[in-house]
Amino acid sequence: MSALAVTPRRRAGRTGSLVAGVFLGAVVLAVVFAGVLFPGGYDAQDLTRRLAEPTWFGPLPLGTDELGRDMLARVLYGGRPALGISAVAAVLATVLGTAAALGATLGGRPWDGLIGRVADVQLAVPTILIALVVLSFSGSGTIPLIGVLTVGSWVLTFRILRAQLATVVALPYIEAARLAGAQGPTLLRRHVLPAAAPLLVVALTLNFSTALVLESSLGYLGLGIAPPRPDWGQIVASGQAQLAGAWWISLVPGAFLVATVVSIQIVGDRIADLLTLPGSQDGTR
Amino acid sequence: MTAVLSPSGPPGPPAGAPPDPVRPARPRWPLSARYVLSRLLNAVLAVWAVLTIVFFAMHLTGNPASLLLPIDASEEEITRLTAALGFADPLPEQYLRFLGQVLTGEFPDSIRYGGDPVALVLERLPATLLLGTWGMIIGASLGLAAGAVAVFGRNRRLRRVPVSVLTALEAVPSFFLGIVLIAVFGIVLSVLPLRGAGTPAHLVLPALVIGLALAAPVARVFRTSLQEGTGAEHVRLAEAKGIGRARVVLRHIVVNALAPVLNVLGVQAGVVLGGAVVTEAVFGWPGVGQLATSAIDSRDFPVVLACVALIAIGFVLVNLLVDLAAAILDPRGGRR
Numbered sequence: 241m242s243a244l245a246v247t248p249r250r251r252a253g254r255t256g257s258l259v260a261g262v263f264l265g266a267v268v269l270a271v272v273f274a275g276v277l278f279p280g281g282y283d284a285q286d287l288t289r290r291l292a293e294p295t296w297f298g299p300l301p302l303g304t305d306e307l308g309r310d311m312l313a314r315v316l317y318g319g320r321p322a323l324g325i326s327a328v329a330a331v332l333a334t335v336l337g338t339a340a341a342l343g344a345t346l347g348g349r350p351w352d353g354l355i356g357r358v359a360d361v362q363l364a365v366p367t368i369l370i371a372l373v374v375l376s377f378s379g380s381g382t383i384p385l386i387g388v389l390t391v392g393s394w395v396l397t398f399r400i401l402r403a404q405l406a407t408v409v410a411l412p413y414i415e416a417a418r419l420a421g422a423q424g425p426t427l428l429r430r431h432v433l434p435a436a437a438p439l440l441v442v443a444l445t446l447n448f449s450t451a452l453v454l455e456s457s458l459g460y461l462g463l464g465i466a467p468p469r470p471d472w473g474q475i476v477a478s479g480q481a482q483l484a485g486a487w488w489i490s491l492v493p494g495a496f497l498v499a500t501v502v503s504i505q506i507v508g509d510r511i512a513d514l515l516t517l518p519g520s521q522d523g524t525r
Numbered sequence: 526m527t528a529v530l531s532p533s534g535p536p537g538p539p540a541g542a543p544p545d546p547v548r549p550a551r552p553r554w555p556l557s558a559r560y561v562l563s564r565l566l567n568a569v570l571a572v573w574a575v576l577t578i579v580f581f582a583m584h585l586t587g588n589p590a591s592l593l594l595p596i597d598a599s600e601e602e603i604t605r606l607t608a609a610l611g612f613a614d615p616l617p618e619q620y621l622r623f624l625g626q627v628l629t630g631e632f633p634d635s636i637r638y639g640g641d642p643v644a645l646v647l648e649r650l651p652a653t654l655l656l657g658t659w660g661m662i663i664g665a666s667l668g669l670a671a672g673a674v675a676v677f678g679r680n681r682r683l684r685r686v687p688v689s690v691l692t693a694l695e696a697v698p699s700f701f702l703g704i705v706l707i708a709v710f711g712i713v714l715s716v717l718p719l720r721g722a723g724t725p726a727h728l729v730l731p732a733l734v735i736g737l738a739l740a741a742p743v744a745r746v747f748r749t750s751l752q753e754g755t756g757a758e759h760v761r762l763a764e765a766k767g768i769g770r771a772r773v774v775l776r777h778i779v780v781n782a783l784a785p786v787l788n789v790l791g792v793q794a795g796v797v798l799g800g801a802v803v804t805e806a807v808f809g810w811p812g813v814g815q816l817a818t819s820a821i822d823s824r825d826f827p828v829v830l831a832c833v834a835l836i837a838i839g840f841v842l843v844n845l846l847v848d849l850a851a852a853i854l855d856p857r858g859g860r861r
Contacts, residue, residue, distance in 0.1 A: 361574040368799035369833050374582050376821040376829045453698045457803050460700040461818055480704055484712050491708060494701040502696045
């Protein structure tokens with residue numbers, strides 16, 4: 241429960257969540273179709289236009305870096321590893337956390353104790369430490385990154401879902417279903433999982449935003465996707481040295497990252513509200 | 526209950542009545558030995574579990590020998606270096622050796638610097654402790670202030686805005702928050718140094734970054750537990766007895782609300798340590814986190830392991846202290 245208590249809820253009215261949803265959709269589309277928008281790729285250098293300031297609505301809207309590369313192209317291509325890796329990790333973490341919660345709920349006491357213990361220990365290890373060790377031994381690549389992010393975020397899903405399932409399983413309709421002869425997978429699929437579905441959506445968005453923050457932090461530290469492929473955290477790091485002269489190289493991609501993280505959280509909260517979570521803190525819409 | 530209220534309550538029982546049997550004769554040591562021992566055992570187990578996870582995480586994910594050698598190294602060279610580093614031994618043997626290294630503090634020599642990794646880490650430790658302590662102080666003060674204002678604030682806006690601002694800042698990854706602060710205070714206003722260490726001015730921004738990450742959860746938990754406190758029966762009773770408002774708030778609401786806050790601080794110690802790794806990189810702060818990051822860059826795995834082992838032990842220690850302090854503040858937990 242303590243995991244829930246420290247989890248922020250971002251309330252943004254109907255308009256706010258609409259804006260967040262539209263922004264998120266636009267970012268995802270632009271990142272997916274970066275190849276169509278910028279067929280020249282993220283590495284097209286043009287030394288005649290080095291360190292051009294952002295024009296926002298003109299050509300080169302986000303300016304260029306010290307090699308004259310279009311920052312908008314770099315931001316969009318950089319969103320591919322950032323969003324892709326985080327999304328895969330979020331899905332994996334949600335699946336893993338759900339499986340663990342189901343195992344703990346339905347598997348009886350020994351499993352419950354064992355899985356709970358593992359989750360406690362996992363929570364006791366700062367994710368960034370696991371990331372440091374794993375990435376120092378395996379080198380940084382897509383697969384180790386996904387693994388680290390998944391391991392770092394499944395516990396929250398497990399905790400939230402475990403608490404929810406415990407109350408669901410005790411409800412009379414489950415007892416009724418059992419008496420009517422439902423058992424095993426049927427009981428799970430028809431009666432238990434639907435009650436947890438809204439929570440799963442929330443867990444998925446939460447995992448997505450935490451994974452994205454962690455992925456870009458690792459990228460900032462130089463442990464993420466290796467250059468020349470751009471990645472949001474890595475772009476921010478590369479611009480830090482020129483903060484005084486060319487602030488946009490660092491600050492604009494970073495603002496992009498923050499806006500994306502916040503949008504994911506707002507959209508997740510809105511979905512939770514629309515599904516009227518039984519476990520939501522204030523019950524009202 | 527009587528014992529708690531009686532000091533400020535009406536004068537003792539009327540003459541002739543038997544003395545109140547509930548009131549303890551003298552103040553007791555707030556922690557039972559059993560509780561302290563069980564917490565200690567838990568801490569040792571946690572360190573062991575962390576080290577085991579670290580060990581298997583690294584052995585499942587790869588062989589540093591292939592990273593240490595140039596890309597065009599032959600199979601033979603890789604095999605030779607793997608054996609020389611001890612990575613060819615059976616896994617249980619390596620595991621025991623690793624635990625032994627942690628227990629004795631004798632890790633293999635640093636590949637880059639050549640010396641004892643533990644000495645390297647200890648040399649960097651004071652800087653990290655300084656940063657972490659100030660981060661915790663800033664985070665706890667900001668969070669407590671925001672949480673208190675959220676409950677006792679004069680008007681609606683005052684009650685809502687501080688916590689919302691902290692929660693909004695929480696969404697900003699700490700490396701980017703650091704860069705924005707550098708841009709504002711270091712470059713635009715140029716009142717604080719951009720990076721490095723040495724003077725108190727160097728400490729302000731990195732400690733603020735860590736503190737801000739910590740403040741939001743502290744504020745939320747403090748607000749919740751204060752709200753629970755204001756409606757509690759013992760508080761209504763204290764008010765009914767005519768105890769002054771300030772005394773009721775401090776003695777009966779705030780003190781009780783501090784225990785959950787301490788727990789959050791313990792849970793968030795990981796955030797502080799993890800944040801320290803990132804924050805040290807942003808500000809070029811010469812601490813353990815930077816040592817770990819640069820050791821990874823140079824594939825200096827003995828140093829990485831020493832850093833991780835030390836950070837993990839520190840994290841578990843902080844949690845142990847927090848558990849004990851929370852038990853003193855809220856004795857109900859200590860008797861369980």
